[in-house]
Amino acid sequence: MLETTEKFERITAIPAYQLVADAIEREIIAGRIRPGEPIGSEVELAKQFQLNRATVREGIRLLEQGGLIQRDSRRRLFAGFPHYNRLATRISRALVLHEVTFRELFDAALAIETAIIELAVAQVTPQDIAALEANLAHTERVADDPAAIANLDTEFHDLVAKSAKNRVLLLAAEPLNLLIFPTTELILRRDLEAAGRRMLQAHHMYVEALRRRDAVSGREWVLRHLRDWRKGFERAGKELDQPVDVVYSKHRRQSSDGA
Numbered sequence: 001m002l003e004t005t006e007k008f009e010r011i012t013a014i015p016a017y018q019l020v021a022d023a024i025e026r027e028i029i030a031g032r033i034r035p036g037e038p039i040g041s042e043v044e045l046a047k048q049f050q051l052n053r054a055t056v057r058e059g060i061r062l063l064e065q066g067g068l069i070q071r072d073s074r075r076r077l078f079a080g081f082p083h084y085n086r087l088a089t090r091i092s093r094a095l096v097l098h099e100v101t102f103r104e105l106f107d108a109a110l111a112i113e114t115a116i117i118e119l120a121v122a123q124v125t126p127q128d129i130a131a132l133e134a135n136l137a138h139t140e141r142v143a144d145d146p147a148a149i150a151n152l153d154t155e156f157h158d159l160v161a162k163s164a165k166n167r168v169l170l171l172a173a174e175p176l177n178l179l180i181f182p183t184t185e186l187i188l189r190r191d192l193e194a195a196g197r198r199m200l201q202a203h204h205m206y207v208e209a210l211r212r213r214d215a216v217s218g219r220e221w222v223l224r225h226l227r228d229w230r231k232g233f234e235r236a237g238k239e240l241d242q243p244v245d246v247v248y249s250k251h252r253r254q255s256s257d258g259a
Contacts, residue, residue: 020059
């Protein structure tokens with residue numbers, strides 16, 4: 001008789017409020033309910049779903065957190081625009097589930113960051129430059145804190161993406177940044193002085209290229225910056241062809257063991 005191994009966890013029922021949120025979200029994402037259009041009151045929705053009002057209210061609360069539902073001054077419910085960070089987190093989770101590798105992230109980031117810098121060179125404003133310079137100044141002040149530098153690195157690339165004035169590219173870049181972010185701190189902790197210095201130099205050159213509206217220099221520094229990240233990643237003992245979640249899991253275990 002063949003022995004079987006347990007591969008599946010016990011199936012749990014999805015809460016009714018989550019089903020409410022999912023049903024409304026599908027209609028908004030599909031475009032059948034447009035941003036600004038009413039979706040009905042909590043009482044009306046409770047009747048449609050044949051659920052109690054408290055359950056519907058909890059589902060609505062989930063959607064309000066992500067920006068998909070908004071209320072006006074009279075507490076009426078309308079479809080809204082989803083928050084960028086909610087979408088980015090969802091896409092990041094999907095990338096992890098599909099077992100994407102860091103090599104794939106590198107290749108995608110190279111294409112997206114190049115497109116961003118080319119548009120940013122044409123679209124950047126003095127206000128954008130000022131925000132980037134403030135980020136650089138802040139980074140210089142926390143030069144001995146890897147976690148703070150990693151956070152500011154993510155903020156820097158988000159500011160560059162926003163300066164391109166293209167929401168599609170902004171949405172495309174955010175999930176990649178969320179997945180790359182933990183590796184930045186890992187690289188910095190291994191060689192803070194050298195890695196931090198190279199990162200800051202690259203960021204300064206980004207800003208200089210934007211200020212001079214020099215697309216050629218901008219593309220060159222995108223390539224140099226990403227190649228430097230790749231080298232630092234490999235020097236930290238990580239493999240580009242491993243799925244991102246495998247690398248993170250190993251890093252979490254090592255951090256826990258060393259604690």
